[in-house]
Amino acid sequence: MMGYIWGGMIIAAFCFGAVNGQLEAVAQSALTGAENAVTMALGLLGMMCFWSGMLEIAKRAGLTEKLARLIRPLTKLLFPKLSASSPAVTAMVMNMTANFLGLSNAATPLGLAAMAELDKINPHKGTASDEMCMFVVINTASISLIPTTVITLRAAAGSQDPFGILVPVWICSVTAVIIGVIAAKLLARRDRGRYL
C-alpha cells in the first residue's frame, strides 16, 4: 500500500513538474527534502531520548499498574461480557495505560497479549468478536497524555507556543475515542443476530 502511495507521489511530481515547467526545481527538492528529514530527526532526537527515559522510569516505578487501577472501572462499560479480573481485561487495561503514557514500545506487546486472550474466548475463530472490535477501535484512536513528537516538531519549527496544542489535542482525542466507541457499540447491536 505504502509503496503505491510513495511511487504515486514521485510519478505525479515528475508529471506535474514537466507540465508546469518545474522539473529542475522538483529534482532539486528531492535533495532538500532528504536533507530536511535528517535535520528534523536531529531536532527530535533530544526530546525523544529525554521523554523515553522519563517514561522508562515511570514504567519501572510501577506507575503503569497504578494508573491501570484507575482505568479498570471503565472496562465494565466497554466490555460488559468480560469479568473485570479476567486475563483479557487485565492485558487490555495495561495496553491502554501504556498508550496513554506514550509507552508505544510496551503497548504493542501488551495489546497482542490481549488479542491472544480474547481469541481464546472467541467462539468464531477468524471472525472478530465484539470485544476485539471494541479494543482495536480504541487502539486505532489515540488518547495520549503528552503528544511529545508533535510538540517537539513545533518547537523545532520555531513555534512561540509549542505546548499550546495540548488541551486541544486532549479534547479532540477524547471526542474521537467516544465517537469510535459509540459507533462500535451501535454496530455491534446491529449484527447481534449474526454472531451469537
Add this chain to the structure above:
Amino acid sequence: MLNTLSAGVLPFICLVIVFFAMAKKIDIFDAFLSGAKDGLKTLFGILPALVGLIAAITMFRTSGALEFLTKLLSPITKPLGIPGEIMPLALLRPVSGSGALAIVSDLLKTSGPDSFVGRVASVVMGSTETTFYTLAVYYGSVNIKNSRYTVPAALLADLTGLLVGTYVCYVFFNV
C-alpha cells in the same frame, strides 16, 4: 490561563515520575538511560522512512501536484471549514505514521507552526493513530480474517478527529 496549564503539564509530570520513583528507591538514572537508548533506537529506526517520505512530499509539493490535490478536494473541505492544506495529512494519517509525520513537518515549515493550518495539523497529528497499521498488526496476530465493523468505526473516529481538531482550533486560537 490555558496556555500556562499546557506549558506546566510536562514539568509537572516529570516531577511526579521522579518523585514517585525515588520514593520506590529505584535506580532512576539507570532507568532513564535505558529508556533514552530506546528512544534513540526508535528514531533511527524511522529515519530511512522519513528521508524517503519527506523527499517525496517535497517533490510532490514543488511540482504543484499538492496544490492540485488540495484544489480538487476543496468542494468537500470548504463547506466543512477544514483548511485544504490539511487534506493530504488527513488522507495519509490512517495509512502511514511516518508519512503523516513527514507531511506535518513539511506543513510546519511552509505555513509556520503558529499559523492556523500549522495548529490544526499539530492537533490532528497528536490526536489520531495509524489506523490501518494497528488493524493489520492486531488482527494479523490472531489470524482474524473478518474484522466486521472495525474499519467503519475506526475511520469514523478518525473523521471525528479531523473535524473536532479543526473546530477546536477555531475556538482556542480565535481565528
